[in-house]
Amino acid sequence: MILRSMRSYMIEVKANKLSLDMSDWNPPLLALAIPLDIDDIHRSIYIARGLKIDRVDELAIDISTKFNPDLICIIIPEGVESGSFDRYVDLSLSILDGVGKPSIILAADSASSRSILEGIVEKAGEYELIIGPADMGNYRTYTALASIYTQNLLARSTTDINQAKQLIQLIVDTGFPIERITLDIASTGLGLGLEDTYNLIEQAKLLYGRGDPILSIPIVAFTWEAWDSFEVYLDDLSISRGMVWEMITASAYILSSVDIIVLLDPEVLLYARRLIGELSRREV
Amino acid sequence: MSRKVQPLQIYMLLPRRNCGRCGVTTCLAFAAKLTSGEATPDLCPFLTPQSKAKISALIMPPVRPIPISSLSSTIEVGGEEGLFRHDGGFRREARLAYTIDLLSNMYEVRSVVSRIDSIVMERMGLKLSIDLYLVDMSGVTQESMEDRLRIFRKYTCKPLILKADNFDAYLSALRLLEGEKPAIMIDTSLISLEKFMDVVSVKDYPIVLLAKDIDTLGELTARIEDAGIEKIILGIRYHGIGKLIRYTLGIRKRALEGDKRFSYPILVDLKDISDSYEGLAASIASLLRYSSIVILPRSMSRVFIEGLLIFKQSIYTDPRRPRIVNPGIYSIGSISRSAPIVVTSNYALTFDIVRRILEASGIGCWILVIDTGGLSVASAIGGGKFTARQIAEALQAYRDRVDIDRVPIIIPGLASSIKPELETLGFNIIVGPVKAKDLPILIKSLKYG
Numbered sequence: 001m002i003l004r005s006m007r008s009y010m011i012e013v014k015a016n017k018l019s020l021d022m023s024d025w026n027p028p029l030l031a032l033a034i035p036l037d038i039d040d041i042h043r044s045i046y047i048a049r050g051l052k053i054d055r056v057d058e059l060a061i062d063i064s065t066k067f068n069p070d071l072i073c074i075i076i077p078e079g080v081e082s083g084s085f086d087r088y089v090d091l092s093l094s095i096l097d098g099v100g101k102p103s104i105i106l107a108a109d110s111a112s113s114r115s116i117l118e119g120i121v122e123k124a125g126e127y128e129l130i131i132g133p134a135d136m137g138n139y140r141t142y143t144a145l146a147s148i149y150t151q152n153l154l155a156r157s158t159t160d161i162n163q164a165k166q167l168i169q170l171i172v173d174t175g176f177p178i179e180r181i182t183l184d185i186a187s188t189g190l191g192l193g194l195e196d197t198y199n200l201i202e203q204a205k206l207l208y209g210r211g212d213p214i215l216s217i218p219i220v221a222f223t224w225e226a227w228d229s230f231e232v233y234l235d236d237l238s239i240s241r242g243m244v245w246e247m248i249t250a251s252a253y254i255l256s257s258v259d260i261i262v263l264l265d266p267e268v269l270l271y272a273r274r275l276i277g278e279l280s281r282r283e284v
Numbered sequence: 285m286s287r288k289v290q291p292l293q294i295y296m297l298l299p300r301r302n303c304g305r306c307g308v309t310t311c312l313a314f315a316a317k318l319t320s321g322e323a324t325p326d327l328c329p330f331l332t333p334q335s336k337a338k339i340s341a342l343i344m345p346p347v348r349p350i351p352i353s354s355l356s357s358t359i360e361v362g363g364e365e366g367l368f369r370h371d372g373g374f375r376r377e378a379r380l381a382y383t384i385d386l387l388s389n390m391y392e393v394r395s396v397v398s399r400i401d402s403i404v405m406e407r408m409g410l411k412l413s414i415d416l417y418l419v420d421m422s423g424v425t426q427e428s429m430e431d432r433l434r435i436f437r438k439y440t441c442k443p444l445i446l447k448a449d450n451f452d453a454y455l456s457a458l459r460l461l462e463g464e465k466p467a468i469m470i471d472t473s474l475i476s477l478e479k480f481m482d483v484v485s486v487k488d489y490p491i492v493l494l495a496k497d498i499d500t501l502g503e504l505t506a507r508i509e510d511a512g513i514e515k516i517i518l519g520i521r522y523h524g525i526g527k528l529i530r531y532t533l534g535i536r537k538r539a540l541e542g543d544k545r546f547s548y549p550i551l552v553d554l555k556d557i558s559d560s561y562e563g564l565a566a567s568i569a570s571l572l573r574y575s576s577i578v579i580l581p582r583s584m585s586r587v588f589i590e591g592l593l594i595f596k597q598s599i600y601t602d603p604r605r606p607r608i609v610n611p612g613i614y615s616i617g618s619i620s621r622s623a624p625i626v627v628t629s630n631y632a633l634t635f636d637i638v639r640r641i642l643e644a645s646g647i648g649c650w651i652l653v654i655d656t657g658g659l660s661v662a663s664a665i666g667g668g669k670f671t672a673r674q675i676a677e678a679l680q681a682y683r684d685r686v687d688i689d690r691v692p693i694i695i696p697g698l699a700s701s702i703k704p705e706l707e708t709l710g711f712n713i714i715v716g717p718v719k720a721k722d723l724p725i726l727i728k729s730l731k732y733g
């Protein structure tokens with residue numbers, strides 16, 4: 001799968017087979033999330049990392065310059081009033097253009113959020129993006145959108161490998177090429193069922209290695225739910241605890257042979273990059 | 285790759301009386317339990333010693349279980365039989381250890397023990413903490429060693445791993461710790477292995493062999509096996525994460541291929557990693573790649589250890605068995621008939637998260653747990669196991685305890701599509717947040733009672 005930004009910055013995403021010793025392995029691409037609406041948790045993280053949060057488009061460029069992710073992932077909020085649609089579309093386009101990196105764009109589970117995604121995709125003709133998430137309930141809408149504008153798709157399934165395969169098959173049955181599909185199998189964070197997602201990725205990558213064509217697609221894992229665990233907020237150490245929990249989540253995903261990891265805290269990106277470097281080092 | 289013994293093979297060795305004394309009704313059912321590692325041959329009182337030995341050999345997992353004990357507790361490491369977590373290959377929980385340098389000032393030793401023992405995380409009804417201590421006696425004189433060890437033993441009763449730079453230190457420590465079975469970690473570059481092989485009294489203790497690579501480890505294991513030592517733990521020194529996982533994978537694969545020299549649990553010694561982040565990454569890699577004991581870096585602080593405790597518990601839950609709580613209604617805090625009801629699935633993790641968030645918020649409410657067969661809400665909805673009908677039926681069963689026609693009934697955000705159907709049945713339905721942590725804000729904003 002090829003992802004492309006406006007400046008023809010191109011990146012290839014390859015699907016891994018399971019590699020237990022990380023010897024035959026394409027290190028995962030690391031993306032940073034850019035939420036269009038910044039909530040209290042985001043604010044605390046960005047301030048702790050020395051980033052300015054006055055304007056989201058400037059923040060995105062700042063994050064991208066300082067931390068150099070492979071991709072960015074724009075998150076469209078859930079409840080947006082119709083009068084603000086254009087503002088969110090323009091904001092997203094200005095982020096895509098300003099950052100100049102291949103991107104994932106995710107809508108929330110609401111009609112307004114999906115309309116904004118549609119508005120962005122309509123005007124982002126020269127980008128090759130990943131859009132989603134398409135699930136069992138809405139995959140026709142997303143597949144149609146990605147087909148019309150020749151974009152890539154993120155399918156999101158629940159915690160079951162067969163449901164994941166069924167969803168991919170349904171999308172493929174609409175005529176959408178499998179080469180343009182990526183899969184998120186119910187990513188979650190430490191403390192919220194990370195072990196289940198780890199299992200599913202391990203299983204999917206093993207099955208791909210054994211020749212299952214449906215699972216030949218890149219798998220994307222999101223780590224930000226690590227910040228949703230109740231224990232993170234037990235005391236005033238929440239920023240360091242959230243960071244450590246996201247690091248643990250990211251480590252497990254890296255070791256599962258996943259293909260793209262979307263992170264929230266830029267500091268975790270530095271950590272993940274270091275771990276990938278360590279795992280890729282070959283002794284002479 | 286994992287053990288392939290069939291229940292029928294075991295059944296043929298059982299007395300076939302079907303008497304039920306072993307806790308299951310038939311010998312065949314007992315054979316199935318033995319095969320899956322859920323029972324031990326000792327439970328059948330009619331087995332001859334010969335049959336018992338044959339069965340034990342047949343059901344022995346590729347990685348032998350090794351016990352380490354203090355006077356008050358025993359932990360068993362090993363007993364693993366696979367490569368992949370998703371097929372249940374991670375059987376027995378790995379153990380985390382922290383190092384105590386006995387050469388330090390004893391006030392400092394006490395403060396380290398009390399800091400480490402105070403790190404306790406509560407999850408799924410369990411209290412998680414560091415499992416054992418590595419007591420490093422290196423550099424301590426023979427005279428002060430016994431005093432120091434005696435004082436240290438008053439601070440904690442957790443099982444121990446002993447490490448020393450001379451043979452006599454081990455003997456004194458073992459004398460002092462009479463009744464315990466600590467593991468003995470031997471650095472063969474400092475002490476000759478032959479000394480341990482000659483002293484019969486040492487042979488009953490688990491021996492941790494530390495080596496720089498797999499081949500050396502294999503040689504050492506073969507030597508001490510020949511001397512009749514059977515409780516062995518394979519120790520790996522840290523030389524980078526990449527090397528670490530290649531070694532541990534190599535060991536596990538050889539164990540699964542039946543190479544007896546590697547059929548022992550793995551200990552990974554990370555204590556000297558000075559960078560916390562590298563220490564965290566190496567610990568996660570060790571836990572996911574077959575280590576049964578991880579000696580944590582000394583540099584690791586509370587927040588890192590807390591996360592590792594949760595991670596360890598998570599990956600060692602058996603993925604083949606649904607973690608469930610009994611469906612029904614549970615009260616939280618001080619409740620009345622008019623308290624709101626929060627509806628969730630009977631996946632134990634979901635229930636535990638919802639319960640703890642609500643308890644911490646001080647809100648009085650009910651949690652209605654629906655039987656989803658142990659699936660999370662998202663999976664249950666996808667699989668048709670979290671329906672309006674199920675919820676309505678479950679609610680009716682509690683009419684005498686809760687005013688179900690009036691109280692707010694909060695369904696998970698992911699289940700918003702079943703709201704209209706529940707409303708037509710006359711319930712006061714509120715769609716809750718997708719994330720459980722946002723529940724208290726929603727409930728506090730409701731007007732009820």
Ligand code: SF4
Binds near residue numbers: 298301330
């Ligand atoms: S106790 Fe022994 S003989 Fe009796 S049912 Fe169990 S296995 Fe069979």
